[in-house]
Amino acid sequence: MTPKPDPFTVPFGTVLCDWMTTARADGGPFVYGGSPEPYGDLTISPAAHVLHYGSAIFEGLKAHRQADGSLAVFRLDSHVARMVGSAQRLRLPEVDAGTLKQMIIDAVEANATEVPDPPGSLYIRPTLIGTEADIGAAGRPTRAALLYVVNSPVGDYFKGGIRPLTLLLETSLQRTVPQFGMVKCGANYAMALGPTLDAMAANEAVDQILFATGGDITETGAANFFLADDERIVTRDLDESFLHGVTRDSTIQLARHLGYEVQERPIGRDELVDWSERGEAFLSGTAAVVAPVGTILHAGETLTIGDGQPGRNTLRLRQALVDIQVGAAPDPFDWRTPVRG
Numbered sequence: 247m248t249p250k251p252d253p254f255t256v257p258f259g260t261v262l263c264d265w266m267t268t269a270r271a272d273g274g275p276f277v278y279g280g281s282p283e284p285y286g287d288l289t290i291s292p293a294a295h296v297l298h299y300g301s302a303i304f305e306g307l308k309a310h311r312q313a314d315g316s317l318a319v320f321r322l323d324s325h326v327a328r329m330v331g332s333a334q335r336l337r338l339p340e341v342d343a344g345t346l347k348q349m350i351i352d353a354v355e356a357n358a359t360e361v362p363d364p365p366g367s368l369y370i371r372p373t374l375i376g377t378e379a380d381i382g383a384a385g386r387p388t389r390a391a392l393l394y395v396v397n398s399p400v401g402d403y404f405k406g407g408i409r410p411l412t413l414l415l416e417t418s419l420q421r422t423v424p425q426f427g428m429v430k431c432g433a434n435y436a437m438a439l440g441p442t443l444d445a446m447a448a449n450e451a452v453d454q455i456l457f458a459t460g461g462d463i464t465e466t467g468a469a470n471f472f473l474a475d476d477e478r479i480v481t482r483d484l485d486e487s488f489l490h491g492v493t494r495d496s497t498i499q500l501a502r503h504l505g506y507e508v509q510e511r512p513i514g515r516d517e518l519v520d521w522s523e524r525g526e527a528f529l530s531g532t533a534a535v536v537a538p539v540g541t542i543l544h545a546g547e548t549l550t551i552g553d554g555q556p557g558r559n560t561l562r563l564r565q566a567l568v569d570i571q572v573g574a575a576p577d578p579f580d581w582r583t584p585v586r587g
Protein backbone atom coordinates (compact mmCIF):
# COMPACT_ATOMS: atom_id res chain seq x y z
CA MET A 247 0.00 0.00 0.00
CA THR A 248 1.36 3.46 -0.86
CA PRO A 249 2.03 5.55 2.25
CA LYS A 250 -0.45 8.36 2.94
CA PRO A 251 0.71 11.91 2.20
CA ASP A 252 1.93 14.21 4.96
CA PRO A 253 -1.23 16.16 5.97
CA PHE A 254 0.74 19.41 5.93
CA THR A 255 1.44 19.05 2.21
CA VAL A 256 -2.10 18.35 0.96
CA PRO A 257 -5.42 20.22 1.34
CA PHE A 258 -7.17 19.99 4.73
CA GLY A 259 -9.39 16.92 4.97
CA THR A 260 -8.14 15.00 1.94
CA VAL A 261 -6.36 12.21 3.84
CA LEU A 262 -8.75 9.76 5.49
CA CYS A 263 -7.86 7.35 8.29
CA ASP A 264 -8.10 3.57 8.04
CA TRP A 265 -10.98 3.09 10.51
CA MET A 266 -14.52 4.41 10.92
CA THR A 267 -17.52 3.72 13.16
CA THR A 268 -21.09 3.35 11.93
CA ALA A 269 -24.58 2.99 13.40
CA ARG A 270 -27.90 2.49 11.62
CA ALA A 271 -31.44 3.47 12.49
CA ASP A 272 -34.48 1.92 10.87
CA GLY A 273 -37.67 3.24 12.38
CA GLY A 274 -36.08 3.38 15.85
CA PRO A 275 -32.89 4.50 17.61
CA PHE A 276 -29.42 4.17 16.12
CA VAL A 277 -27.83 0.80 16.77
CA TYR A 278 -24.05 0.81 17.12
CA GLY A 279 -22.25 -2.52 17.03
CA GLY A 280 -19.54 -1.25 19.37
CA SER A 281 -16.45 -1.68 17.25
CA PRO A 282 -14.72 0.20 14.43
CA GLU A 283 -14.70 -1.13 10.89
CA PRO A 284 -12.32 -0.49 7.99
CA TYR A 285 -12.87 2.84 6.23
CA GLY A 286 -14.60 2.24 2.91
CA ASP A 287 -17.31 3.28 0.50
CA LEU A 288 -20.96 3.23 1.53
CA THR A 289 -23.73 1.48 -0.32
CA ILE A 290 -26.97 3.44 -0.37
CA SER A 291 -30.03 3.35 -2.58
CA PRO A 292 -30.22 5.83 -5.48
CA ALA A 293 -33.62 6.67 -3.95
CA ALA A 294 -32.11 7.48 -0.53
CA HIS A 295 -33.74 10.44 1.23
CA VAL A 296 -30.42 12.30 1.55
CA LEU A 297 -29.82 12.29 -2.20
CA HIS A 298 -33.13 13.98 -2.93
CA TYR A 299 -34.24 15.92 0.10
CA GLY A 300 -30.97 16.93 1.73
CA SER A 301 -31.28 14.99 5.00
CA ALA A 302 -27.63 15.40 5.96
CA ILE A 303 -25.96 16.90 9.01
CA PHE A 304 -22.42 16.70 10.31
CA GLU A 305 -20.00 17.89 12.98
CA GLY A 306 -16.36 18.88 13.02
CA LEU A 307 -14.12 18.47 16.06
CA LYS A 308 -10.54 17.50 16.78
CA ALA A 309 -8.36 15.17 18.83
CA HIS A 310 -4.90 16.40 19.76
CA ARG A 311 -1.74 14.58 20.71
CA GLN A 312 -0.86 15.67 24.24
CA ALA A 313 2.51 16.73 25.57
CA ASP A 314 2.83 13.30 27.29
CA GLY A 315 2.07 11.37 24.06
CA SER A 316 -1.53 10.48 24.95
CA LEU A 317 -4.59 11.76 23.03
CA ALA A 318 -7.53 13.97 24.00
CA VAL A 319 -10.67 14.98 22.14
CA PHE A 320 -11.42 18.69 22.49
CA ARG A 321 -14.92 19.78 23.64
CA LEU A 322 -16.50 16.43 22.86
CA ASP A 323 -19.69 17.11 24.83
CA SER A 324 -20.39 20.44 23.12
CA HIS A 325 -19.98 19.04 19.62
CA VAL A 326 -22.14 16.03 20.42
CA ALA A 327 -24.81 18.33 21.88
CA ARG A 328 -24.78 20.46 18.72
CA MET A 329 -25.22 17.37 16.53
CA VAL A 330 -28.10 16.14 18.67
CA GLY A 331 -29.69 19.59 18.13
CA SER A 332 -29.03 19.56 14.38
CA ALA A 333 -30.76 16.16 14.08
CA GLN A 334 -33.78 17.51 15.94
CA ARG A 335 -34.00 20.58 13.71
CA LEU A 336 -34.00 18.44 10.54
CA ARG A 337 -36.42 15.90 12.08
CA LEU A 338 -33.83 13.18 11.61
CA PRO A 339 -33.85 10.04 13.76
CA GLU A 340 -32.82 11.01 17.27
CA VAL A 341 -29.12 10.84 18.08
CA ASP A 342 -28.30 9.49 21.53
CA ALA A 343 -25.45 11.59 22.95
CA GLY A 344 -23.84 8.64 24.75
CA THR A 345 -23.83 6.49 21.61
CA LEU A 346 -22.32 9.23 19.47
CA LYS A 347 -19.65 9.97 22.07
CA GLN A 348 -18.64 6.31 22.14
CA MET A 349 -18.53 6.16 18.34
CA ILE A 350 -16.20 9.18 18.29
CA ILE A 351 -13.91 7.79 20.99
CA ASP A 352 -13.76 4.35 19.34
CA ALA A 353 -12.90 5.85 15.95
CA VAL A 354 -10.14 8.04 17.40
CA GLU A 355 -8.65 5.14 19.35
CA ALA A 356 -8.68 2.93 16.25
CA ASN A 357 -6.89 5.66 14.27
CA ALA A 358 -4.51 6.67 17.08
CA THR A 359 -1.34 5.89 15.14
CA GLU A 360 -2.41 8.34 12.41
CA VAL A 361 -2.70 11.37 14.71
CA PRO A 362 0.04 13.87 13.77
CA ASP A 363 1.96 15.78 16.42
CA PRO A 364 0.98 19.44 17.04
CA PRO A 365 0.47 21.73 15.25
CA GLY A 366 -1.23 18.88 13.38
CA SER A 367 -4.26 17.11 14.81
CA LEU A 368 -6.93 14.55 14.00
CA TYR A 369 -10.07 16.09 12.49
CA ILE A 370 -13.19 14.13 13.42
CA ARG A 371 -16.22 14.20 11.14
CA PRO A 372 -19.43 12.63 12.52
CA THR A 373 -22.06 12.52 9.77
CA LEU A 374 -25.74 11.57 9.65
CA ILE A 375 -27.59 10.85 6.40
CA GLY A 376 -31.17 9.80 5.63
CA THR A 377 -31.06 6.45 3.81
CA GLU A 378 -34.72 5.53 3.42
CA ALA A 379 -35.39 4.58 -0.22
CA ASP A 380 -38.52 6.58 -1.03
CA ILE A 381 -38.46 9.31 -3.64
CA GLY A 382 -41.96 10.29 -2.59
CA ALA A 383 -40.79 11.28 0.90
CA ALA A 384 -40.32 14.99 0.18
CA GLY A 385 -42.80 15.97 2.84
CA ARG A 386 -41.78 13.65 5.64
CA PRO A 387 -38.61 12.74 7.49
CA THR A 388 -36.48 9.72 6.67
CA ARG A 389 -37.15 6.73 8.93
CA ALA A 390 -33.88 5.03 8.08
CA ALA A 391 -30.54 6.71 8.60
CA LEU A 392 -26.83 6.09 8.82
CA LEU A 393 -24.63 7.73 11.43
CA TYR A 394 -20.89 7.42 10.93
CA VAL A 395 -17.62 8.89 12.15
CA VAL A 396 -14.59 9.27 9.91
CA ASN A 397 -11.23 10.85 10.79
CA SER A 398 -8.65 12.86 8.89
CA PRO A 399 -5.11 13.78 9.98
CA VAL A 400 -4.80 17.52 9.33
CA GLY A 401 -2.32 20.37 9.31
CA ASP A 402 -3.29 23.99 8.75
CA TYR A 403 -6.72 24.90 7.40
CA PHE A 404 -5.46 28.09 5.82
CA LYS A 405 -2.48 27.60 3.52
CA GLY A 406 0.64 29.24 4.90
CA GLY A 407 0.08 28.66 8.64
CA ILE A 408 -0.55 31.62 10.91
CA ARG A 409 -0.80 34.62 8.61
CA PRO A 410 -3.15 37.59 8.37
CA LEU A 411 -6.23 36.58 6.38
CA THR A 412 -8.08 38.67 3.82
CA LEU A 413 -11.88 38.71 4.10
CA LEU A 414 -14.41 40.00 1.61
CA LEU A 415 -17.35 41.67 3.36
CA GLU A 416 -20.60 40.57 1.72
CA THR A 417 -23.59 42.68 2.68
CA SER A 418 -26.28 41.47 0.31
CA LEU A 419 -26.06 37.66 0.14
CA GLN A 420 -27.06 35.31 2.94
CA ARG A 421 -24.97 32.28 3.90
CA THR A 422 -28.09 30.34 4.75
CA VAL A 423 -31.74 30.88 5.59
CA PRO A 424 -32.18 32.60 8.96
CA GLN A 425 -33.81 29.71 10.85
CA PHE A 426 -31.13 27.22 9.70
CA GLY A 427 -28.03 29.27 10.39
CA MET A 428 -27.32 27.47 13.67
CA VAL A 429 -27.71 24.00 12.13
CA LYS A 430 -24.64 22.24 10.79
CA CYS A 431 -26.35 20.76 7.75
CA GLY A 432 -24.94 20.12 4.30
CA ALA A 433 -27.61 22.25 2.67
CA ASN A 434 -26.22 25.43 4.27
CA TYR A 435 -22.84 24.89 2.68
CA ALA A 436 -24.35 24.00 -0.71
CA MET A 437 -26.36 27.22 -0.63
CA ALA A 438 -23.34 29.39 0.15
CA LEU A 439 -21.01 27.80 -2.39
CA GLY A 440 -22.05 29.47 -5.66
CA PRO A 441 -22.25 33.03 -4.32
CA THR A 442 -19.02 32.53 -2.38
CA LEU A 443 -17.12 31.32 -5.44
CA ASP A 444 -18.53 34.16 -7.54
CA ALA A 445 -17.53 36.74 -4.98
CA MET A 446 -14.06 35.29 -4.60
CA ALA A 447 -13.46 34.97 -8.34
CA ALA A 448 -12.89 38.69 -8.61
CA ASN A 449 -10.00 38.62 -6.15
CA GLU A 450 -7.81 35.61 -5.55
CA ALA A 451 -6.35 37.10 -2.37
CA VAL A 452 -9.66 36.55 -0.57
CA ASP A 453 -9.51 33.74 2.01
CA GLN A 454 -13.12 33.83 3.23
CA ILE A 455 -16.36 35.74 2.74
CA LEU A 456 -17.48 37.60 5.86
CA PHE A 457 -21.27 37.49 5.76
CA ALA A 458 -22.93 40.70 6.87
CA THR A 459 -26.39 40.53 5.36
CA GLY A 460 -27.93 43.98 5.58
CA GLY A 461 -24.77 45.20 7.33
CA ASP A 462 -25.09 42.75 10.27
CA ILE A 463 -21.69 41.02 10.60
CA THR A 464 -22.09 37.40 11.68
CA GLU A 465 -19.61 34.75 10.46
CA THR A 466 -17.60 33.48 7.50
CA GLY A 467 -18.25 30.23 5.63
CA ALA A 468 -16.26 28.24 8.20
CA ALA A 469 -15.65 30.37 11.29
CA ASN A 470 -17.03 33.02 13.65
CA PHE A 471 -15.78 36.61 13.71
CA PHE A 472 -14.26 38.64 16.56
CA LEU A 473 -12.88 42.12 17.16
CA ALA A 474 -10.29 42.56 19.90
CA ASP A 475 -8.12 45.09 21.65
CA ASP A 476 -6.07 45.08 24.86
CA GLU A 477 -9.18 45.25 27.07
CA ARG A 478 -12.03 43.52 25.28
CA ILE A 479 -13.26 41.13 22.64
CA VAL A 480 -16.46 41.66 20.67
CA THR A 481 -18.50 39.11 18.75
CA ARG A 482 -22.05 38.89 17.40
CA ASP A 483 -24.64 37.85 20.01
CA LEU A 484 -26.18 34.44 19.37
CA ASP A 485 -29.41 33.96 17.48
CA GLU A 486 -30.64 31.37 14.98
CA SER A 487 -29.07 33.08 11.97
CA PHE A 488 -25.50 31.77 12.29
CA LEU A 489 -23.54 28.84 13.69
CA HIS A 490 -22.91 28.78 17.43
CA GLY A 491 -19.25 27.92 17.16
CA VAL A 492 -17.74 25.81 19.89
CA THR A 493 -14.44 27.65 19.38
CA ARG A 494 -16.37 30.92 19.72
CA ASP A 495 -17.56 29.70 23.11
CA SER A 496 -14.06 28.51 24.10
CA THR A 497 -12.58 31.87 23.08
CA ILE A 498 -15.15 33.76 25.11
CA GLN A 499 -14.57 31.66 28.22
CA LEU A 500 -10.79 31.91 27.84
CA ALA A 501 -10.88 35.65 27.26
CA ARG A 502 -12.93 36.16 30.44
CA HIS A 503 -10.48 33.94 32.31
CA LEU A 504 -7.60 36.12 31.06
CA GLY A 505 -9.35 39.30 32.22
CA TYR A 506 -10.84 40.61 28.98
CA GLU A 507 -14.29 42.14 28.91
CA VAL A 508 -16.52 40.16 26.54
CA GLN A 509 -19.15 41.98 24.50
CA GLU A 510 -21.69 39.86 22.61
CA ARG A 511 -23.66 42.28 20.46
CA PRO A 512 -24.37 43.27 16.86
CA ILE A 513 -21.37 44.53 14.88
CA GLY A 514 -22.08 46.94 12.05
CA ARG A 515 -19.99 47.65 8.99
CA ASP A 516 -19.16 51.19 10.10
CA GLU A 517 -17.67 49.91 13.33
CA LEU A 518 -14.99 48.06 11.36
CA VAL A 519 -13.50 51.32 10.17
CA ASP A 520 -13.15 52.64 13.70
CA TRP A 521 -11.79 49.32 14.94
CA SER A 522 -9.27 49.00 12.11
CA GLU A 523 -7.51 52.12 13.39
CA ARG A 524 -6.94 50.81 16.90
CA GLY A 525 -7.73 47.12 17.22
CA GLU A 526 -7.58 43.61 15.85
CA ALA A 527 -9.89 41.14 14.15
CA PHE A 528 -9.79 37.35 14.08
CA LEU A 529 -11.76 34.23 13.14
CA SER A 530 -12.53 31.30 15.42
CA GLY A 531 -13.35 27.75 14.38
CA THR A 532 -12.34 24.15 14.88
CA ALA A 533 -10.46 24.15 11.58
CA ALA A 534 -9.36 27.79 11.68
CA VAL A 535 -8.44 27.70 15.44
CA VAL A 536 -7.96 31.43 16.16
CA ALA A 537 -6.87 33.02 12.89
CA PRO A 538 -5.79 36.67 12.54
CA VAL A 539 -7.54 38.91 10.01
CA GLY A 540 -5.31 41.52 8.35
CA THR A 541 -7.50 42.97 5.62
CA ILE A 542 -11.21 43.38 4.93
CA LEU A 543 -12.35 44.26 1.41
CA HIS A 544 -15.69 45.88 0.68
CA ALA A 545 -17.18 47.77 -2.25
CA GLY A 546 -13.80 48.45 -3.84
CA GLU A 547 -12.28 49.66 -0.58
CA THR A 548 -9.48 48.00 1.36
CA LEU A 549 -9.57 48.18 5.13
CA THR A 550 -6.30 47.27 6.81
CA ILE A 551 -6.82 46.06 10.37
CA GLY A 552 -4.16 47.63 12.60
CA ASP A 553 -0.85 47.25 10.76
CA GLY A 554 -2.26 44.34 8.76
CA GLN A 555 -0.30 41.80 10.82
CA PRO A 556 -1.52 39.32 13.47
CA GLY A 557 -2.43 41.25 16.62
CA ARG A 558 -0.88 40.49 20.02
CA ASN A 559 -4.25 39.81 21.69
CA THR A 560 -5.24 37.48 18.87
CA LEU A 561 -2.00 35.54 19.21
CA ARG A 562 -2.32 35.45 23.00
CA LEU A 563 -5.82 33.97 22.81
CA ARG A 564 -4.75 31.51 20.14
CA GLN A 565 -1.81 30.32 22.22
CA ALA A 566 -3.94 29.98 25.35
CA LEU A 567 -6.45 27.87 23.42
CA VAL A 568 -3.85 25.67 21.74
CA ASP A 569 -2.03 25.11 25.04
CA ILE A 570 -5.19 23.65 26.55
CA GLN A 571 -5.92 21.59 23.43
CA VAL A 572 -2.49 19.92 23.42
CA GLY A 573 -2.16 19.49 27.16
CA ALA A 574 0.58 22.10 27.57
CA ALA A 575 -1.61 23.98 30.08
CA PRO A 576 -4.10 22.91 32.76
CA ASP A 577 -7.71 22.34 31.70
CA PRO A 578 -9.75 24.52 34.09
CA PHE A 579 -12.93 24.17 31.98
CA ASP A 580 -12.81 20.38 31.63
CA TRP A 581 -12.59 20.56 27.84
CA ARG A 582 -10.35 17.56 27.21
CA THR A 583 -11.65 13.99 26.99
CA PRO A 584 -8.71 11.59 27.25
CA VAL A 585 -8.71 8.64 24.88
CA ARG A 586 -6.29 5.75 24.45
CA GLY A 587 -3.37 6.88 22.32
Ligand SMILES: Cc1ncc(COP(=O)(O)O)c(C=O)c1O
Pocket residue numbers: 306465466467468469470489490491492493494530531532533
Ligand atom coordinates in the same frame (compact mmCIF):
# COMPACT_ATOMS: atom_id res chain seq x y z
C1 LIG B 1 -20.40 28.40 9.13
C2 LIG B 1 -19.52 28.15 10.28
N1 LIG B 1 -19.45 29.07 11.26
C3 LIG B 1 -18.67 28.88 12.34
C4 LIG B 1 -17.91 27.73 12.50
C5 LIG B 1 -17.07 27.54 13.72
O1 LIG B 1 -17.64 26.56 14.56
P1 LIG B 1 -16.75 25.68 15.52
O2 LIG B 1 -15.96 26.62 16.34
O3 LIG B 1 -17.74 24.90 16.33
O4 LIG B 1 -15.90 24.81 14.68
C6 LIG B 1 -17.94 26.75 11.49
C7 LIG B 1 -17.13 25.53 11.61
O5 LIG B 1 -17.62 24.51 11.96
C8 LIG B 1 -18.78 26.94 10.37
O6 LIG B 1 -18.86 26.02 9.40
